[in-house]
Amino acid sequence: MTETAHKLPEIHLTDTLTGEKVRLETLEPGAVGIYCCGPTVYDMSHIGHARAALAPDVMVRVLRQLGYRVKYVRNVTDIDDKIIARAAEQGLEAGVIAARYTDEYHADMQRLNMLPPDVEPRVSDHLPQIIDMVQELVDQDLAYAADDGSVYFRVTRFDGYGKLSGRSREEMLESAGIRIEVDDRKESPLDFALWKAAKPGEPAWDSPWGQGRPGWHIECSAMSSTHLGDTFDIHTGGRDLIFPHHENEIAQSEGAHGDHTFARYWVHNGFINFAGEKMSKSLGNFWTIREILKLYTPEALRYFLMSVHYRSGLNFEVELPEDDLSDEEARRQARFPGLEEADERVAYVYTTLQGARELLATGKPVDRDGEVAEAVAGMRESFLDALRNDFNTPAALGVLSKPLHEVNALLASGKGVPKDVRRRTIARFVDDMEAVADALGCFGDDPARYLAARRDLKADRIGLDTARVNELIDARNAARANRDWAEADRLRDELAAMGVSVKDGPDGTVWDL
C-alpha cells in the first residue's frame, strides 16, 4: 500500500450483481485483477467476439493510463463439445482444431490492436487444478458423482444460487423441463456438470471418477483462482454468459473456497444485433472479424464498437446487394452504414492529425508553456473523466469533437489567434491525442500510413484502376492550367463515377475514396 495508490483517480463501473454503477474499490489498492471469459476455439471469431474482447481491453488501457497495476487474464477454452464436434466433422484431432483457431483468434485480436492478456490460460493446461476443485466440491458435499462417472454440482446446497441472474431456485425449478429434457443422472434439474464422463473416441483425462473431461463452467473457476486468487476484482464477459455460465462459476468458486466472494464486480457487454436488411439463413447470421477487415480498417471496426456504450446493444446494420448474387459474392459486396460512418470519422481524425503534424514540422520548436485554446486545453481531462465513468467510450469520443474543430480551424487559418497560441494549441492537441490513442487503441498509427492503407483497402475493394485515376488527374490538371473548366469538370465527373473524389488545394490536387 503506497501513498500514491490512494491518489489514483476514481473509477466507476456498473456491476451486474447489483445493477448499479458503483465506485471501483480494488482488493489491493492500486492494483486490479481482471478475468475475461475468452473464446471457445472451434471456428473463426465473429464481431461479437471482438466486442467481448474490446470491453476489457479498454478497461485495462484506461486503468493503466490512470496508474493502476493491472493483471489481465483471458482464457482460451480449448476443450469443449463444439471443438470435438468440429474435429469429428473434419476428421482431425480436437487439439488440432483448437490450436488452429487459437492462432486465428490471436491474429484477429492483434489486428484489432487488442492488448495481449498478461496470462492466457488454456483449459488443457489446467486439468490438475480443475480436478482438485471438483474433488473439493465433492468433499464438501456440494457435488456428487453419478453412476457413469460424471460429476454434478448440487445446486440445492448453494444458497446464493441465482444472485447474479436475479432468479430464485424455486422459479428455475418451475420452468425446468419446459424447454429441455431433464437428465435423469442428475438429482435435480438445476444441477450442472463439473466433470463429464468420456464417451469413446473423445479426448479424456484420468480423474478420481474415471476418464472424462471438465464441464464448461469449472474451467473458469479453476483458472481464475489459479492466476488471480480465490477473490479478484473484475470478471467480464458477454451478457449471455450471466446465466448459466457465470452463475455457475460463482456457485463453484464460492462453494469450494468457503464463501469468499468470487469476483467483486461483474461486467457484461451487450450484444450486437443485426438490423436493416433481413439476413437469410443461407447467408448466415454472423460476420467474422476476418470478413469485416477485408472491407474496413481495424480501427474503423474498433471505433464502431466504441461508438456505443459496452453495456448496450449495438445495431449492426447490413445492406446486401439486391442483385441475384451468390451468397459469397453478396457478402463481399455488403455495406455497413455504421462502419462506413466510423471509417470516415477515423479518417477525419487522422487527417486532422496529419495536418497538425505537418504544421508543427515547419518552423521553430513549440514552447509548451503558456496559453492554449480552451477547446483543446480541457480535452484530456474531460476525455478521461468520461472513461472513468463506466468506461463510457461514446461520451469520450464526443469529447474529441470540439478540439478537432478547433484544430482544423487553426490549421485552415491563424486569423485572430496569436501565432504562439496557435502553434501551442496544435502541439498540445497532438500530445494529448497520444494519450487518447493509448486509452482507446485507436488513432495511434502514423496518419500518412493509416490514410494510405485505408485508401488502398478501399481501392482494392472496388477494384479501382489506380493508374487510370492518375491519368485522369493529370489530364484534369492540364485542363485546369489552361483554365478549361468545362473539360476539368468533365474529368472530375468521370473520376466521381469511379468513386474517386478530388480535392484541389494550394499544394496541388489529391484524391481519395
Added chain:
RNA sequence: GGCGGCAUAGCCAAGAGGCUAAGGCGACGGUCUGCAAAACCGUUAUCCCCGGUUCGAGUCCGGGUGCCGCCUCCA
C-alpha cells in the same frame, strides 16, 4: 410462463435528481473555392404514455405500451 434490459431530434448516441438535454451522421444556410470537395461557422429535441415522490425528474417509484435478451455449453 419466469427473469433481466431498453425506449432521448430524420438516423446513430451520451446523460449515476438541479447550470441553457454532449457528440456524430443527415439536412438546410453561410465562409473558403474557377466551380467543387475537404475544412470551418450557424440552424436543426423538452426525452414512449399515465400517475406518483420531490422545491426540482430524461434521470427515482408504480402502472401501461412497444422492442430485445436470457431461461438450450451462443460474445
